[in-house]
Amino acid sequence: MPDVFMPRLSDTMTEGVISTWVKHEGDTVSRGDVLAEIETDKAVMELESYESGVLTRIIAPEGATVPIGQSIAVIGEESGTTPGPLAPTAEPAAAAAEPAAQPVAQPVAQPVAQPAAAAVVPAVPDARVRATPLVRRLAREHGIDLATVTGTGPNGRIVRADLEGFLDRPPGAPATSVVTPAAGDEEVPLNAIRRITAERLTQSAAVPHFHLTATVDAAPLLELRRQLNEQVFASDARCSLTDLLVRAVGLNLASHREVNASWGGDRVLRHGHVNVGIAVALDDGLIVPVLRDVDQKPVATIVAEARELTSRARAGRLTPEEFAGGTFTISNLGTFGIEHFTAVINPPEAAILAVGAARDEAVVLDGTVVVRPIMRLTMTSDHRVLDGAVSATFLQDLVGVLQQPLRLLA
């Protein structure tokens, strides 16, 4: 028995109101007879019957609001028995009474091109720095801290020209040589490591810094190392002085959070993790693999990881994550017999520690001259992040830890 449905009577209609039933239950209807008047969003329209028969049941009464496609009455056979629940319409063309569903064909979304992740420097958003898109890209690619660049564009905007000195010469521009090669000179082109190192060190030159030097009586530390290598570590996996220094620095940074920090352009970033980088010399240049969470790791772990990272660094097989994320750097030239040197800050870290060789020196102790192995530590600090007293306290406490090295094993 066919349903009478709420018709769509305008292109914008979604529902209609039964204004008046012209035919009533039990009436005979012929095809074309007006069954009801329907009020739409635009006008009152007559609903004509598509079927002949008897209007056996009115489902929606006058005044009812019905969505288009829904049944409002039933037309049955002449016998006039009220049908049960609505039977689906017998029309061969009767598709669902809902409006034709639009097949949702999602076009393949165009992936948004992600810029390649910056190699070394964690991305620091320059919130109040005005810079052109070109400048921002170059800064990202070359690890330039735009806070260190003066803008000469409108409103202090940093423009490409302002990056001169922070970058290589741009391609296409003539390379101005500072030195003219003479006969017999060998020109060594810059590889990637050297180029990036050069850029970053140039950047570092702009950081306002100060140096503090302290001496360490290295005898307890050397003795600890000797015992560890004798009793704990295998001959091919020895603990080095640097490993112990990493642990000492790590513990000290955990208790001196203000030193475990980086310069963030318009703020200081104090890091949650203590990740110490160790400077490794390669044939090609300098690289700084990073040991993570060294305040949480025992000496044995540090020894193993440092060995692993260093050997991979020498083989050129470090992944970018392994030299990113550092919060402090240690550079040890002691093995070269250097007694004292000043290291250059690894930006954006707030400080770096230069470690000299432990050498026997004559020192005065309790009024007497004695021979002790003396190691000099020189800390370079970014004055924008650290004041003299803060760094001095850190260094003093570090010396204390190193001179009571069992604390490294606790």
Added chain:
Amino acid sequence: MSEEVQVTALAGESEETLRGYYAQMVLVRAFEQRAAEMYQRAKIGGYCHLNLGEEATVVGLMGALEARDYLFTTYREHGYALCRGMAPGPVMAELFGRSTGVSGGRGGSMHLFDSKLRFLGGYGIVGGQIPPATGAALALTYRGGPGPDAEAVMCLLGDGTTNIGSFHESLNLAGLWRLPIVYVIVNNGLGMGTPVEKAAAEPDLYKRGCSYRIPGERVDGDDVIAVRDAARAMLDRARTERQPGLLEAVSYRLRGHSVVDPARYRSKEETERLRDLDPVPAFRARLLDAGILDAESAQRVDEQAEKDVDDAVRFADQSPEPPVEELFDHAYATPVANMPQQLPGETWQS
């Protein structure tokens, strides 16, 4: 019937032809009624304009048009499409927006097209078809000289269209350059809701060609034979003399302008009167009276039409919609570099 209406005699017509006309009128009637229902079921979207009540005009005009002629219509075109030879299935599929539609689902009710049948659209802009139709007639003059076998163009338009600029510019060009075209005004008394005399300074629309020296004639749109003969005569003059013509066929829409128009501008009496003039039952009665049809065969014709329409709806229902991947398929006839083909939100950088 409440009035005596003069109709052209059936004598001289072949019975087969007349039965054919009846079958076509019934098919158009059945198709258009079903289209109305499909629209109300939201299977057909947008606008839907019907030829209900105009069946005699439709069949008569298509009876005059030769296969080699070209036809341009308005948006009230489903009946013309069927009588010109498009199968009901693909026509209904076009109304349903399916890829099997006569325009590939790209045009809908107002933009039917079939290049083989020389049915050149289907136009939604009132009067938009008239200049192109005139241009098609111009192109015919390059193909050969005038003669009884020459091609011609028939351009349909509504009564309201005779007021728009493109009508006048086109008739002027046709009259000036003597183009083989017949413009047929299907005058159903109303331009949407406006009666002819409230819109046209010259409501005898067939006279409006005189500014362009285009002879005009008025014919009873409910008399299928009269319509055919008048159109045929004008087409002959267009072919043989390159004399354009203006034919006004007067008929009445049985319903509103389109499926969504309740026709409140008509009084109840007027609507009743028009029902009495319905050309389909009238023609049926004439054929029954003349013994050309009997009740049984008339019934069979009616049932066949319903069945054909049922089949058409089923065909349309089962046809797929054009896939999104084909959105840009008919962007250009000649491909060139850098054709824009982005979906909303996509970038042009590939």
Added chain:
Amino acid sequence: MAELSYRQALHDTLRDELLRDESVILLGEEIGVFEGSYKITAGLLTEFGPERVRDTPIAEEGFVGLATGAAMLGMRPVVEIMTINFSLLAIDQIVNHAAKMHAMFGGQVSVPMVIRTPGGGGQQLAATHSQNLEVWYAHVPGMKVVAPATPADARALLTAAIRDDDPVLVLENLALYNTKGEVPDREAVGEIGRAAVVRSGTDITVVAYSRATTVALGVAEQLAAQGISVEVVDLRSLRPLDRETVCASVRRTSRAVVLEDDWFSYGVGAEIAATIQEGAFDYLDAPVRRVAAAEVPLPYAKSLESAALPDAGDLARVVHEVLDATSFTR
């Protein structure tokens, strides 16, 4: 090679195509007996007769629609609309009919029609006769719009337009008709949809089309003497638009200025600026600037007309502003 005027290049192209293909016909007001209001079609009526070169009544909607219908039946009409201002009378036939028939009818018909029409102001023709409306048509899917700046390109692009099966609007310019340039003797079919770097440079990109390209080239020459290297990109095609050529240039120079004869708001330059920020964002050292006409119905008085229309001085000044904004040093 021969040195021809832009007008002559158009004329010769029409003549060659009329000779080559008998389905090509010309339609327009005063193109026959009067020989063309800008003399582009001089002599063609005499040579080809009134069937191939048809003078029309003043009825733009009528004859542009007529051309559309003839094109549907396989002819190749080339319609001259006396100036782009009058195209508005025919805009329904162009936008709603010619541009849409191929798609709307499921690819069953095409409209191989050309509309040739000049834009441009500056001759004190006042507001309704001085407009540059090409961007209206460049906006419409189904249309192709080309804008040759030189006689060589006029020849190449008009040839391509006539042989193309879609409706093509060929934008000419009143000020260009008398310009001269080298035109190859052999047949040249231009490529619709491609721009060209017509002058290479390193310091700044100027994007232009039609008359503005010639102005840009003049300014580039001037600035070269001052040590500034200007790259000029001639769009040549507004629809489709060759975005990649524009962006590639800006990636090289990092600075961009558009010179256009149309009005500033919603003009061609707006599309170019959006394109550059989409395709060359990380290479821009300064915002993209647009030098366009003042937004006012163009006045008759010479002082006001000159002020309202963009010229070489305006372009040079803006180029300097962009260079300064990037702290450019030679």
